[in-house]
Amino acid sequence: xxxxxxxxxxxxxxxxxxxxxxxxxxxxxxxxxxxxxxxxxxxxxxxxxxxxxxxxxxxxxxxxxxxxxxxxxxxxxxxxxxxxxxxxxxxxxxxxxxxxxxxxxxxxxxx
Amino acid sequence: xxxxxxxxxxxxxxxxxxxxxxxxxxxxxxxxxxxxxxxxxxxxxxxxxxxxxxxxxxxxxxxxxxxxxxxxxxxxxxxxxxxxxxxxxxxxxxxxxxxxxxxxxxxxxxx
Numbered sequence: 001x002x003x004x005x006x007x008x009x010x011x012x013x014x015x016x017x018x019x020x021x022x023x024x025x026x027x028x029x030x031x032x033x034x035x036x037x038x039x040x041x042x043x044x045x046x047x048x049x050x051x052x053x054x055x056x057x058x059x060x061x062x063x064x065x066x067x068x069x070x071x072x073x074x075x076x077x078x079x080x081x082x083x084x085x086x087x088x089x090x091x092x093x094x095x096x097x098x099x100x101x102x103x104x105x106x107x108x109x110x111x
Numbered sequence: 112x113x114x115x116x117x118x119x120x121x122x123x124x125x126x127x128x129x130x131x132x133x134x135x136x137x138x139x140x141x142x143x144x145x146x147x148x149x150x151x152x153x154x155x156x157x158x159x160x161x162x163x164x165x166x167x168x169x170x171x172x173x174x175x176x177x178x179x180x181x182x183x184x185x186x187x188x189x190x191x192x193x194x195x196x197x198x199x200x201x202x203x204x205x206x207x208x209x210x211x212x213x214x215x216x217x218x219x220x221x222x
Binding site: 031033041042043044045048050056058091095096097098099100101102103104105 | 157
């Protein structure tokens with residue numbers, strides 16, 4: 001089964017620091033999504049990325065967030081100046097023929 | 112626009128059945144169901160489309176009432192491995208559109 005790979009699995013950062021989360025979606029997929037999940041809560045949409053451009057974003061995805069494709073296969077989610085409330089699991093997901101395949105996630109802890 | 116799931120939590124003994132509901136106030140094109148184990152990524156179970164098409168795992172059954180904009184996930188003869196949080200995700204249009212997830216239903220199956 002195709003996989004979505006995320007790194008790191010866990011990152012601890014100090015408030016105000018920049019973090020970069022990485023994702024390798026299912027190969028040859030033009031579409032992928034970033035979601036986040038605050039501990040014990042629902043999965044929330046952040047941004048969708050299609051063919052090297054942001055196609056849609058939520059109100060959570062403010063100026064502190066950015067998405068890039070630094071090379072042909074990797075995608076990054078950058079948080080410029082982390083806040084305590086950014087602590088969450090961050091998932092990227094690739095849409096398949098049916099449903100999404102989620103990556104294993106990055107647990108971000110802001111202290 | 113967030114779908115409403117019920118119940119919030121349910122405890123079953125092995126072999127018992129459960130129904131998890133997901134309802135929306137908006138007209139839906141599709142309903143997705145995912146199961147998430149603690150500390151893991153959501154895993155796709157099933158998608159139900161407007162018009163009656165369904166795709167998913169053979170052992171999972173679900174329904175989608177287009178008139179009521181309600182979907183139900185049926186878990187029969189539950190096993191310990193069914194434990195986890197079940198999320199429905201909804202989309203109002205077809206194509207690669209981000210899902211809006213409900214708050215989840217926590218299912219615990221005990222021996």
